[in-house]
Every structure is written in C-alpha cells, then in structure tokens.
Amino acid sequence: MRKVIDWNRDWLFVKGSWQNTDVSSPIDEQVKADGTGFTCEKVNLPHTWYTDEDYYQGEAVYQKKFEYMKSKDTRTYIKFYGVDKVCRIYLNGTEIGGHEGGYNIFALELTDALITGTNLLTVLVSTDKKLHVSPISGDFAVFGGIHRKVELVETGVDCFDTAYYGCDGVIVQTRVSEDGKGEVWGRTEISLTDENKKYKVRYSLTNNGKESLSNDHNSDTQLFSKTYSIEELNRSFSNANEISNLAEHKFTLKKVLELDSPIFWNGLDDAHLYTMTVSLLADGEEVDSVTKEVGFRRIAMDADKGFFLNGEHVKLHGVAKHQDSCGVFSAATMDNWKEDMGLIHEIGANAVRFSHYPHPQEVYSLCDSMGFVVWAEIPMLKLPEDDELFENAKVQLKEMILQNMHHPSICFWGIQNEIAIYGEFPYMAEKMHVLNDLVHELDGTRFSTCANLNVVHSDSTLNQVTDTTAYNIYYGWYYGEFADHGKFLDEFHKVNPAMPLGISEYGADTNTVYHSDDPKVNDYSEEFQALYHETVYPMMAQRDFVWGSFVWNMFDFTSPVRGAANIKKRNIKGLVTFDRKTRKDSFYYYKAMWSKDPFVSIAGKRYVNRAYEAMTVKVYSNQESVTLEAAGKEYIERTVNGSAVFKDIPLTMGKNKIVARAGEVSDHTIFNRVEEPDKSYVYVDQNPGLNVRNWFLDEESEAQLFPEGYLSIRSTINDLLASKEATAVIDKRMPDVGKELRDMVGTFTLEKFFFYAKPDYTEEEMKALNAELTKIKA
Known part of the structure; x- marks a missing residue:
C-alpha cells in the first residue's frame, strides 16, 4: 500500500554553478578549484534563497543524505510540490530526471538508482x-529554491503511476448532467508487473464518511460495475512491464460513477464536498489507493448577465493574490495560507484570482472547503517568438489542469496575463488559440480566460480566443481618469457583445503612513487608495455584463524592481500590508460592500493629528445607518456606497474620542487636534529621480529636446530594445538600467521607468543619455 513520508528536514544548500558541483559526493566535503570548500547552509524545506538584499538569479544546489533499506516489493518515488524554476535531480550520481516550471507538482521514480545503505540525493536548481x-518577466519575484514541500512515496510494485504529470496516476473530474445527476469521470495511469493477475480499479464516493456509491470496474460486467480492460483503456504491457498509453496524443476520460441527487457545491452558501477514493485491486486485494476531495456544481456564463453557479446568477467580487508571505516569501506553509484565506473570507470576497502561476494544492483545497470561486493560471506573461518557451507553456498548462481538475472551486483556467505589454503581434493570437484548444481538450467543463491590458484594443484578436476575456485596467492611477473605467467597459461590450468581460486587475498603491484631506494621484496616501476604490468599483458592480472583478491586490507583495512611497521591493497595492498586520481603509470599504457580518470601522485611524476645528469622519459599514458619538453629542447618517459620512464634527485641542455604532457593533478611535499640520503625513520623494518638465520652458524647447522621428527617453522600452544602437548607448552609459529594461514593461517609456524605478543617476546623466538617443532615428 501507498506510504507517504515527510521529506523536508536536514537538507544542505549552497549557491553556485552546477558545473562546479560533483553530484556523486556530499557538497560539504567537496573542494573548489581554488582549494576552498563550499559554504553550505543546513535548511529545512520549503526553502527559498531569496532575500530583499540579494535578488539572486542563478544556480544553486540542494542535497540530502539518507539511509534506505531497499525492497524488491517496493517502488519508491520522490514528489516535489514546487521547485523554482528549473531543476535536474540525481541519486547517487545518476540523473533520474528534472523539471521545468516552478509551480506545478512533479514526481520521479527512484527505485532503480536506490541502494541499501547511505544514499545521496542532489537537486540542481x-x-x-x-x-x-x-x-x-513580470512585476513579481522569481524566488528560487525548493519552495514547496517534498515527499517520499513508497508503493507496491503494482500501483498508480505517481510520476504521471504529478497526479499520483489518478485524474478525476465531476460533472452535472442535464437532468441533474452527478457524474464522476476518471482516468488512471497504472504501473503493473504481472500479466497473469486480474486487475481492477474501484471508485468509491463517500459523503461525510458514509459511502454514497462504489463501483468495481472489470471486464466482466457493464455500466456501474464495469472494469476497463487493457484494450478498452488503449493500453498494453510495455517491455518494462508497465502500462503505456497507446493514444497519448488524445486525452480522454471515462464516466465511472453517477449519483442521482448530489448535494451541490454552491460556493459560499454551501461548499459541500465528497471524498473520492480510487483503489487498485490485484486478484481482489487492494494494492494502492489515492483519495481526492470533489464536488458537484454546474457553471454557465452569459455575455449580458454574467456568471451563473447551479443556475443562480452570482456576481463575482474577488481579489487577486500572489504566493509570498512576510518572512518566508514563497516558502509559505499552511499557517500562512490559512491566515490569507481567513482574511479573504473576512472581507467577504466570493472569488480569488491566484496570480500569476499555479498555487499550492492546499490553497485550492482551502478554497474548495470555504466556497471561493477560483481563477487558476499559468505564468505566461511574455510571449516572444520562441518555440521552446511556448512548448514549455503547454506542459505547464497540462500539468496545472490535470493536477487540479478535481477541485470544484476552480472555474477558470487562465492562459495568459498581459502578453501584449511588449507589443501585440499576429502570432500571439495564433499561439493562444493553441493553448485554448489544449484547455478544452483536457477539461471542457470550465472556462478558459485571459488577462489583457489597456493597450489591447477592444477589437483585438486577443479578445476572441478564450471563452471569457478580462482586463487589467488602472484608469486614474497609471493613466486616464476614474471615469474612464466606465467608458472602457461600455465601449468593450459594444464592440464585443458576445464576449463575457471581467476585470482581472485594478488598484492603486499606498503607504499607510501617508494621509491627505485632498488626496491626489501619486501622493500614496491611504485616502487616495480608498477614493480610487470607492469610485471605480461601483462602475464594475453596476454593470451586469461584467461577470466579475478582482482587486489588485489582496496583499502587498514582493516586487524587486519597485520602490514606491519609500517602501523598497514591494508592490503596495494590497488591501492588507505585506506582514498581514494592517488592514488598510480600502479593506473595510470592500468589507462593507461584500460581507454579511455586521461591522463598523472608522476610516483614517492612522491619520491621528488634525490641525483644524472640525473634521469629516467617515465610517465604513454594511449596516443601513451609523450613529457617531463625539464630544457628548450623537450624529446619525445613512450608509451610502459602503460608508456613512459625518461632516463638521468639532475637535477640541488635544485628544478627541470618536465612537461609531450600528446595532450591536461598534468601533472607536482617537483624533488629536494640533496647532500645525503634521508634515510626516505628506509623501516627500527622497529620490525624485527624473522630472523632465524642468528641462524645457516652452513647446519649442520641448520639441528640440525630443525631436520627432528620433528616439529619446520618451520612447517606449520596446522601441529602444528594438534598436541595437540605442541599447548599446544605454548599456554603455547605464549598464544596470540596460539590464533592468530587458525585464521591464515594454509599453512603458524610459522616462516612466526612471520615474518609478529611480535608478542612481543624476539628472545631468539622464540628459546626456537623452541627447545621445535623439541622434538615432526611430
């Protein structure tokens, strides 16, 4: 029977070139060419080598020495839940395999290379x-390392093939028929040894520990008691005495169970789950089994009305999140994931976009049990004409779908995010059609989707590939005005009336130490982020044809190229800070709009010092009205768009206690009236970088600095990188900038890059670079 062993303790780790590593000997005993030894670190998994001080992109080595007693009756596998991002694996000096892609599960068989006694496992990453x-590319970190858990799996010689796409040899999908019956469709990949044995596969479905249905499938019976013969499964015994698939190019599932009246998985209302156990029998004896949690639900989409779950319309209001957590980065554990999902539940979201790559199995399982609708996706963020890169994307997509299609929470498979950010080219839609077809071949029960950005026009062919389309839009933050959100939505729907539209990202950065009574874009105040969300979210919520929206982001996250608002290495658009300790005011806005749990929360609590006689107090709440108590008086206001606003609340010098109540819930805070405005609340850029407006006095001098038909710092990164002459100039004058540009947003201008990244160059040096670029024809 299958035995799973925790394999996460007592590893050795060292950064360094693969070429310098002898995979057949312990790394801590090896001597480098200069005569010195390797400086090894003892680590437990999961582990990443990333630190904010050292964004190392290169090679490293992990090793584990272990004792093992080999048995002729046992097959042994090693199962990695995520190695970021490419690895080769050796056992006792023999290469046993590798993997390309940092986020999906993969497993390799160790049996032949194992010895009785001391073994040495080496993982080159x-x-x-x-x-x-x-x-x-991407506005997030590729952390590096064995950043998800590892297991040693032992089975009998007859077993489900643990190494098959990281699926443990068992793939399960649920459906709901037109007449409301629950169907289980399955596929097994099996490794067998004896042609004379009679093998069966049994599927058992249990509900709260009670068996609902169990079918033994054999060649002697029909329908529910049918067992698929080797021929029926398009398989035969190979020379290695393993079952091989004779039709690998065509992926198929078979209906294995049918349940007359299933209890539906119904999102937040009732996330009902069943337990599916798939067992391998040899001559009537169970020799292996794999268990997965499943659920039955029906989903549909209408271009005018939106998303439907089990026949009921559900407006998806959700958040996006990255994988990293404070202190551990991508090497997060169940405690981190439970904390994150708890906060998402608190805010009242009903959907989560897991960006921009597959997340751990445990996270999807949490969503199954908590009732969140999930968008899962592959890390396709840049698509050059590179066949090798594209073939890898197909593998990552296949792994993600096969490993996760049993999760009822997952309703969307994402195949790309902002691939046109470096320019839109005809081949992109062609390649996306290939990925889209692969989604439908593997799993026709869910929607394919994508995330385009604002430079992709409504009539673009990229909007005609997937079942649904979504957009990352930032009107009022990076470009345009708040009102442009609504204009964009209406224009897209007019051009594409048959294409369901969602919003996959929208948001604004804030550092919660900055505050303003008159918030403006780029002041990074908490009040501006709140104003942004309070203004743009209703435009999405009020349009039925927008099937859903996902706030960017639920949590601040690691982005090594960022440095906004004096917070280095973070994208700070989160509704919650990176350390998960602070819920920003915008968090409470969405809680007011989404959550059913009664609450009140006074806004601006961190904006304590106020230099005026009276102030406006805003209270977020999902109750009809709020009562405010201040200086012995009560004020009552109705709640509109998630908040009750109280104007002209008098302040006396010193501390002023404010209490907000609605029914049984309350909140309180202290505002301190002071003589002079507190300047610490105002964002002052300590490294203002580039301010081109100071370079010219009028339009004529501006035209001389940036002549038409020539390159300049106002050219897009795409245009600059397309010119060998321009890249040579940049690499010569600012080599670190040249390096960063190759990973940056292609539709950004170099001027905008200087504004956000703030490289360590003087304005005169930037002027000199611009002068050289303007000698090169565009």
Whole structure:
C-alpha cells in the first residue's frame, strides 16, 4: 500500500554553478578549484534563497543524505510540490530526471538508482533568466529554491503511476448532467508487473464518511460495475512491464460513477464536498489507493448577465493574490495560507484570482472547503517568438489542469496575463488559440480566460480566443481618469457583445503612513487608495455584463524592481500590508460592500493629528445607518456606497474620542487636534529621480529636446530594445538600467521607468543619455 513520508528536514544548500558541483559526493566535503570548500547552509524545506538584499538569479544546489533499506516489493518515488524554476535531480550520481516550471507538482521514480545503505540525493536548481521557461518577466519575484514541500512515496510494485504529470496516476473530474445527476469521470495511469493477475480499479464516493456509491470496474460486467480492460483503456504491457498509453496524443476520460441527487457545491452558501477514493485491486486485494476531495456544481456564463453557479446568477467580487508571505516569501506553509484565506473570507470576497502561476494544492483545497470561486493560471506573461518557451507553456498548462481538475472551486483556467505589454503581434493570437484548444481538450467543463491590458484594443484578436476575456485596467492611477473605467467597459461590450468581460486587475498603491484631506494621484496616501476604490468599483458592480472583478491586490507583495512611497521591493497595492498586520481603509470599504457580518470601522485611524476645528469622519459599514458619538453629542447618517459620512464634527485641542455604532457593533478611535499640520503625513520623494518638465520652458524647447522621428527617453522600452544602437548607448552609459529594461514593461517609456524605478543617476546623466538617443532615428 501507498506510504507517504515527510521529506523536508536536514537538507544542505549552497549557491553556485552546477558545473562546479560533483553530484556523486556530499557538497560539504567537496573542494573548489581554488582549494576552498563550499559554504553550505543546513535548511529545512520549503526553502527559498531569496532575500530583499540579494535578488539572486542563478544556480544553486540542494542535497540530502539518507539511509534506505531497499525492497524488491517496493517502488519508491520522490514528489516535489514546487521547485523554482528549473531543476535536474540525481541519486547517487545518476540523473533520474528534472523539471521545468516552478509551480506545478512533479514526481520521479527512484527505485532503480536506490541502494541499501547511505544514499545521496542532489537537486540542481536554477532561476537563470536565459532559461526558456516561463515566467521570463513580470512585476513579481522569481524566488528560487525548493519552495514547496517534498515527499517520499513508497508503493507496491503494482500501483498508480505517481510520476504521471504529478497526479499520483489518478485524474478525476465531476460533472452535472442535464437532468441533474452527478457524474464522476476518471482516468488512471497504472504501473503493473504481472500479466497473469486480474486487475481492477474501484471508485468509491463517500459523503461525510458514509459511502454514497462504489463501483468495481472489470471486464466482466457493464455500466456501474464495469472494469476497463487493457484494450478498452488503449493500453498494453510495455517491455518494462508497465502500462503505456497507446493514444497519448488524445486525452480522454471515462464516466465511472453517477449519483442521482448530489448535494451541490454552491460556493459560499454551501461548499459541500465528497471524498473520492480510487483503489487498485490485484486478484481482489487492494494494492494502492489515492483519495481526492470533489464536488458537484454546474457553471454557465452569459455575455449580458454574467456568471451563473447551479443556475443562480452570482456576481463575482474577488481579489487577486500572489504566493509570498512576510518572512518566508514563497516558502509559505499552511499557517500562512490559512491566515490569507481567513482574511479573504473576512472581507467577504466570493472569488480569488491566484496570480500569476499555479498555487499550492492546499490553497485550492482551502478554497474548495470555504466556497471561493477560483481563477487558476499559468505564468505566461511574455510571449516572444520562441518555440521552446511556448512548448514549455503547454506542459505547464497540462500539468496545472490535470493536477487540479478535481477541485470544484476552480472555474477558470487562465492562459495568459498581459502578453501584449511588449507589443501585440499576429502570432500571439495564433499561439493562444493553441493553448485554448489544449484547455478544452483536457477539461471542457470550465472556462478558459485571459488577462489583457489597456493597450489591447477592444477589437483585438486577443479578445476572441478564450471563452471569457478580462482586463487589467488602472484608469486614474497609471493613466486616464476614474471615469474612464466606465467608458472602457461600455465601449468593450459594444464592440464585443458576445464576449463575457471581467476585470482581472485594478488598484492603486499606498503607504499607510501617508494621509491627505485632498488626496491626489501619486501622493500614496491611504485616502487616495480608498477614493480610487470607492469610485471605480461601483462602475464594475453596476454593470451586469461584467461577470466579475478582482482587486489588485489582496496583499502587498514582493516586487524587486519597485520602490514606491519609500517602501523598497514591494508592490503596495494590497488591501492588507505585506506582514498581514494592517488592514488598510480600502479593506473595510470592500468589507462593507461584500460581507454579511455586521461591522463598523472608522476610516483614517492612522491619520491621528488634525490641525483644524472640525473634521469629516467617515465610517465604513454594511449596516443601513451609523450613529457617531463625539464630544457628548450623537450624529446619525445613512450608509451610502459602503460608508456613512459625518461632516463638521468639532475637535477640541488635544485628544478627541470618536465612537461609531450600528446595532450591536461598534468601533472607536482617537483624533488629536494640533496647532500645525503634521508634515510626516505628506509623501516627500527622497529620490525624485527624473522630472523632465524642468528641462524645457516652452513647446519649442520641448520639441528640440525630443525631436520627432528620433528616439529619446520618451520612447517606449520596446522601441529602444528594438534598436541595437540605442541599447548599446544605454548599456554603455547605464549598464544596470540596460539590464533592468530587458525585464521591464515594454509599453512603458524610459522616462516612466526612471520615474518609478529611480535608478542612481543624476539628472545631468539622464540628459546626456537623452541627447545621445535623439541622434538615432526611430
């Protein structure tokens, strides 16, 4: 029978070139060419080598020495839940395999290379940017390392093939028929040894520990008691005495169970789950089994009305999140995931977009049990004409779907995010059609989707590939005005009336130490982030044809190229800070709009010092009205768009206690009236970088600095990188900038890059670079 062993303790780790490593000997005993030894670190998994001080992109080595007693009756596998992002694996000096892609599960068989006694497992890991493995760009960190757990799996010689696409040899999908019956469709990949034995596969479905249905499938019976023969499964015994698939190019599932009246998985209302156990029998004896949690639900989409779950319309209001947590980055554990999902539940979201790559199995399982609708996706963020990169994307997509299609929470498979950010080209839609077809071949029960950005026009062919389309839009933050959100939505629906539209990202950055009574874009105040969300979210919520929206982001996350608002290495658009300790005011806005749990929360609590006689107090709440108590008086206001606003609340010098109540819930805070405005609340850029407006006095001098038909710092990164002459100039004058540009947003201008990244160059040096670029024809 299958035995799973925790394999996460007592590893050795060292950064360094693979070429310098002898995979057949312990790394801590090896001597480098210069005569020195390796400086090894003892680590437990999961582990990442990333630190904010050292964004190392390169090669590293992990090793584990272990004792083992080999048995002729046992097959042994090692199962990795995520190695970021490319690895080669050796056992006792023999290469046993590898994997390309940092986020999906994979397993390798160790049996033949194992010995009785001391064994040495070596894992070579690389995040080298030259690798043809996605992601090759993105506004997030590729952390590196064995950043998810590892297991040693022992089975009998007859077993489900643990190594098959990381699925443990068992793939399960549920459906609901037109007449409301629950169907289980399955596929097994099996490794067998004896042609004379009679093998069966049994599917058992239990509900709260009670068996609902159990079918033994054999060649002697029909329908529910049918067992698929070797021929029926398109398989035969191979020379290695393993079952091989004779029709690998065509993926198929077979209906194995049918349940007359299933209890539906119904999102937040009732996330009902069943337990599916698939067992392998040899001559009537169970020799292996795999268990998965499943659920039955029906989903539909209407371009005018939106998303439907089990026949009922559900407006998806959700958040997006990255994988990293404070202190551990991508090497997060169940405690981190439970904390995150608890906060998402608190805010009242009913959907989660897990960006921009597959997340751990445990996270999807949490969503199954908590009732969140999930968008899962592969890390396709840049798509050059690179066949090797594209073939890897197909593998990552297949792994993600096969490993996760049993999760009822997953309703969307995402195949790309902002691939046109470096320019839109005809081949992109062609390749996306290939990925879209692969989604439908593997899993026709869910929607394919994508995330385009604002430079992709409504009539683009990229909007005609997937079942649904979504957009990342930032009107009022990076470009345009708040009102442009609504204009964009209406224009898209007019051009594409048959294409369901969602919003996959929208948001604004804030540092919660900054505050303003008159918030403006780029002041990074908590009040501006709140104003942004309070203004743009209703535009999505009020349009039925927008099937859903996902706030970018639920949590601040790691982005090594960022440095906004004096917070280094973070994208700070989160509704919650990176350490999960602070719920920003915008968090409470969405809680007011989404959550059913009664609450009140006074806004601006961190904006304590106020230099005026009277102030406006805003209270977020999902109750009809709020009562405010201040200086012995009560004020009552109705709640509109998630908040009750109280104007002209008098302040006396010193501390002023404010209490907000609605029914049984309350909140309180202290505002301190002071003589002079507190300047610490105002964001002052300590490294203002580039301010081109100071370079010219009028339009004529501006035209001389940036002549038409020539390159300049106002050219897009795409245009600059397309010119060998321009890249040579940049690399010569600012080599670190040249390096960063190759990983940056292609539709950004160099001027905008200087504004956000703030490289360590003087304005005169930037002027000199611009002068050289303007000698090059565009």
